[in-house]
Every structure is written in structure tokens, then in C-alpha cells.
Amino acid sequence: xxxxxxxxxxxxxxxxxxxxxxxxxxxxxxxxxxxxxxxxxxxxxxxxxxxxxxxxxxxxxxxxxxxxxxxxxxxxxxxxxxxxxxxxxxxxxxxxxxxxxxxxxxxxxxxxxxxxxxxxxxxxxxxxxxxxxxxxxxxxxxxxxxxxxxxxxxxxxxxxxxxxxxxxxxxxxxxxxxxxxxxxxxxxxxxxx
Amino acid sequence: xxxxxxxxxxxxxxxxxxxxxxxxxxxxxxxxxxxxxxxxxxxxxxxxxxxxxxxxxxxxxxxxxxxxxxxxxxxxxxxxxxxxxxxxxxxxxxxxxxxxxxxxxxxxxxxxxxxxxxxxxxxxxxxxxxxxxxxxxxxxxxxxxxxxxxx
Numbered sequence: 055x056x057x058x059x060x061x062x063x064x065x066x067x068x069x070x071x072x073x074x075x076x077x078x079x080x081x082x083x084x085x086x087x088x089x090x091x092x093x094x095x096x097x098x099x100x101x102x103x104x105x106x107x108x109x110x111x112x113x114x115x116x117x118x119x120x121x122x123x124x125x126x127x128x129x130x131x132x133x134x135x136x137x138x139x140x141x142x143x144x145x146x147x148x149x150x151x152x153x154x155x156x157x158x159x160x161x162x163x164x165x166x167x168x169x170x171x172x173x174x175x176x177x178x179x180x181x182x183x184x185x186x187x188x189x190x191x192x193x194x195x196x197x198x199x200x201x202x203x204x205x206x207x208x209x210x211x212x213x214x215x216x217x218x219x220x221x222x223x224x225x226x227x228x229x230x231x232x233x234x235x236x237x238x239x240x241x242x243x244x245x246x247x
Numbered sequence: 248x249x250x251x252x253x254x255x256x257x258x259x260x261x262x263x264x265x266x267x268x269x270x271x272x273x274x275x276x277x278x279x280x281x282x283x284x285x286x287x288x289x290x291x292x293x294x295x296x297x298x299x300x301x302x303x304x305x306x307x308x309x310x311x312x313x314x315x316x317x318x319x320x321x322x323x324x325x326x327x328x329x330x331x332x333x334x335x336x337x338x339x340x341x342x343x344x345x346x347x348x349x350x351x352x353x354x355x356x357x358x359x360x361x362x363x364x365x366x367x368x369x370x371x372x373x374x375x376x377x378x379x380x381x382x383x384x385x386x387x388x389x390x391x392x393x394x395x396x397x398x
Contacts, residue, residue, distance in 0.1 A: 084295045084331040091280050091288060139326065168330050190273050190334045193280065 074200055075099040079109045079136040079148065080166075085189070089135060089166075092196040101131070106143030106151075109136070115155055131161055133203050137189075138167035138174065146178060153182040162203055166191055250392035257383040258395050264380070269373055274336030278396045290381055296335045300370050303328045307363055311356070321359060322351035328366070339369045 076098045078089045086102045093100045103109050113131065134152065136145040143151075145165050153159045162184040167174065175186045184203075187195050248256075264270045274289075281288040303324050310321045329344035343365045350358030384394050 082299075082327065082331055082334070084292060084299055084334050087292050087295060088277070088280075088334055091285060094285075095280060139330075141323075168333055189330065190276070190336075192276060 072204070073097060073099050074132045074203060075101070075130060076133045076135060076200070077109060077112060077131045078102045079104075079106060079134065079140070079145065081105060081137065081140040085137065089191060089196075092191060092193055093135075093200070095193060096196050096200045098133075098200055106136070106140060106145065106148035109134070109148055110143075110151060113152075113158055115151065115158065131158075133200070134161055134163045135187075135199075136163065136165055138165050138178070139169070146174075146181065149178060149181050149183055162206065164199055248386075250387060250390045253383060253387045253390065254392055254395050257380065257387065260376075260380055260383065261395075264376055268338050268342075269376055271336045271338040273333065275396065277336065292335055293377055293381075296331055296337070297374060299331045300328070300340075300374075303331075304363070304367060304370065307366075311359055311363060316354075316356060316359075318351045318354045318359075322348055325351060337373055340366065340373060343369055 074097075076093050078086065078093065078100060080086045080089060080102070081104055083104075086104065090100050090102050101112065103112055134148075136148050138145040145167075149163050149165060152161060152163055159182070163182065164185045164187060165178045165183045166187045166189050168189040170188055178186050185199060187199070261270075265274075277289050277292060306324045307321060307328075310317060310324060325344050325347045329341055329348065332338075332340040332344060343362055347359065347362035347366065350362055387394060
């Protein structure tokens, strides 16, 4: 019994101090600054780029192949938040490329847009976007998304879900209530939430 | 003027900007993101917005001066401007952009030109008002006071 408890305690820090690494993509200078601040306040590590192309470069996807010289552990991205309307590659096209990649398709992608167009929202969700946020994005939106991702990350793999049950009280974000009334929640996959 | 008077002036000025629609709730949201770890956040964002404004207004002017006018191009600039004005809470600017986009869609050159003029006016007014706001903040801080945020 004691040995199992020791093992459990050893693994605990790995889950509870985990910081989400978010890759934010937006061609607007102003929006990049705001999303970066929102994410930092939500205790995330943030990398911000100004285009879909740069996002793919950062991920190492630009050549279409896995770049083996990249240290995936240090760069590991847990969430991608992208603007929809960008010159060159749109957020939708970026979303598609990520979901088509065998390496990166598991990374949740959230799309942000100033335009509340149902067909746009639908196609993003259908293409695999985790959520669609209306701009200007609020702190409550970001906190809700990051809390959700933190929960999701903890649930992948059998071992982790066991730890999750016992370490509930160590992670404050698990008790966050999702508000069903905010406009952006209406646009998200309710079943997942 | 002492700190209390300055703070009152600042509160009144902020309230007026909200009341007259120069700013909306998004600006208050940005103020909430400012703290000791990022003490100049709002000013920095606003400065970026000013830079954006000047660049985009210039681009719109140039695009409307082309013969023939490429309304899609004009709309692209207006769309960008609408986005960044929404992000900083510049409500009046954002609303003019919305009207402007409609004129782009209907390819109404006269309407577009009018909107551009309105945008330049609104931007100018907003810039003056915000610069006054920031000056008041500086004076308060120099006098050792704290900045009251918009309620």
C-alpha cells in the first residue's frame, strides 16, 4: 500500500503543475497582443505567430514531413487558437492542415472570428475545431477553453484518468462551471462539454 | 491640482467616453488585464491601435483613389480596421466601419468616401480623448496616486 502511494505522489506534480503551451495565430497586431495577455493571465505558456504559414513552420509541418531535429518535448503545443480571417492561409485552411496531419491532429484547435456566420461556425466544427469563439475574445472565454483542455489532457490514456480521479482537489480548474448562456458556448460542440 | 481632483477628472472623462460611445465595455475588459506584471498593457495596445489606424486609413485612401476602385480591396482594409477597433473597444470607429462595409458591398463610391471621412474624424476624436486620458493617468501616477478603472 505504501509503495503504491509513493508512486502516486511521485507522479502527481507532472499533472498538477502542467502549464498549457498555446500557439496563437492572428494577423492583427492588436489581437495578438490581447490574446497573448489573456493566455498569460490564464497561466499558459504562449507562442504567438502572425500567419498560418508561420504556425505550420513552428509546428514543423511546413515541409509536410516530421522534422526530426525538433525537440518535440520543449515545443509541445497543447492548444492552437487561430483567427479565421487571415490573408494567405485562412484559419480554416490551417485547421484542415492540422487535422490532416497524423502527428498534430490530436491538438485541439479553437477558431476565433469577429463574424458570427453560422455556416462558418458549422464548417469549422465539422472540420474538427474544438470551439469557435466570437471576437473580441474575453478572459472568461479563454479561461473556459484552457480549463476544458486541461481536463481533456488529463483524460487521455488509462493511467492518467486514474490519477485524475484522486487528484481532483489539487487542480482548481476542474471545478469551473461552464456557462451555457454565453454566445460562444452556443457555437461549440455541446456534447464534448 | 491634487491627486483626488485628478482622479475625479479621470473618472469623469472615462465615464463621458463611455456615455458618448467612444469606448465600450471591451475597453474596460482591457483595463482589467492590466496589473503590476503588465502595467502599461492598455497604453501599449492603444498605441498599436493608433499605428494600425494610420496604416489602414492610408490604405483605404489609396484604394479609393484607384481607377477603377477595387471594392474588395477597400473592404479588406475596412474589415481589418473593424476588427482592431472592436478589440480595443473603439465603438464609434467600429460602427462606422460596419456602415463602410455595406457601401463596399454595394460598390457605392460616394458612400465609401463619406465613410472614410467619418472614420478619419472619429479616429482623430478618439485619439485626442485617449491621449488626454493617458496624460491624466500619468499625472496621477506621478503624484503617487492610483488609477481608477472604468466601472
